[in-house]
Amino acid sequence: MNRYSIITEKNPREIVLLKGYKCAYGKCAFCNYILDNTDDEKEMEKVNFEVLKNIKGNFGVLEVINSGSVFELSKATLKKIKNICDDKNIKVIYFEAYFGYLKRLDEIREYFKNQEIRFIIGIETFNNYYRTQVLKKNFMLNDTVLKQLKEQYQTALLMICTHGQTKKQILSDIEQAKKHFKEVVISIFIDNGTEIKRDEKLVKWFLKDIFPVLNKEKNIEILVDNKDFGVYVQ
Ligand code: SF4
Structure with a gap:
């Protein structure tokens, strides 16, 4: 387990993996990281x-x-982050926010008045069928929704190389993510005990044919291993 790390390449930053309350959605078929969630505020804050x-x-x-x-972070945790960022002269903070919070993002911007807040969203794929029916992430993209997401979020997360995806779908996802978002983080899926499974053929293809060139792009970060940012629980 490691909850603090420094990323030195492309977009240098410090990164922390904190403990939060239960994810408000909590039903994505590939997600095992919610096992780190807790209802115990004292434990969270400790x-x-x-x-x-x-x-x-x-x-x-x-x-x-x-x-x-x-x-899903406690008030005391948010206050601590705010005080530290003010004290240490941190000007930019990235936070993740699920689609369901789209209308509430300004609350965070208002709270962190002294920082520029950049939001990250797990889009996973631009294929609505695959996202909603296979990955069980329950939001649909259309032009109107996409326009809102582009305005509100800085970074899109994609998950690639799972069974049922195709090369064509992955390439299209990457193209669309690049087109609509300033920054993109692509995770190559690693089996994690959930029903979603990694497709080794796709991984081989991606690492050999796509990764070497794509990884040179400054605004694209590729997690070949889910520990690549240096923070992880399992
Ligand atoms: S992927 Fe994100 S939204 Fe989905 S269950 Fe996990 S934490 Fe919640």
Whole structure:
């Protein structure tokens, strides 16, 4: 387990993996990280305050993830993040926020008045069928929704190389993510005990034919291993 790390390439930043309340949605078929969620506020804050002590502010940029959304962090945790960011002169904070929180993002922007807030959303794929029926992530994209997401979110997360995906779908997802979002994080799926399974043929193809060139793009980060950002629980 490691809950604090420094990312030095492309978009240098500190990153923390905090403990949050239960993900408000909690039904994505591929998700096992919600096992880190807790209802015990004391436990949450004990872990989070300890992790947050590591923050140095040396890049002026902090990413906060919590196996859910920023809205699932306790008030005391948010206050601690705010105080640390103000003290350490952190100007940019990345937070994750599930689609269902789209209308509430300004609450976070207002709370962190001294920082630029950049939101991250797990789109996973632009294929509505695959997202909703296979991955069980329950939102549909159309032009209107996409327009809102582009305005509100900085970063799209894609999950690739799972059974049922095709090369064509993966390439199309990457193209659309690049077109609509300023930053893209692509995770190659790793089997995690859920019903979603990794497709080794797709992984081989992606690593050999796509990764070497795509990985040179400054605004695209590719997680070949889910520990590549240096923070993980399992
Ligand atoms: S919204 Fe995110 S944290 Fe919640 S179940 Fe889905 S992938 Fe997991």
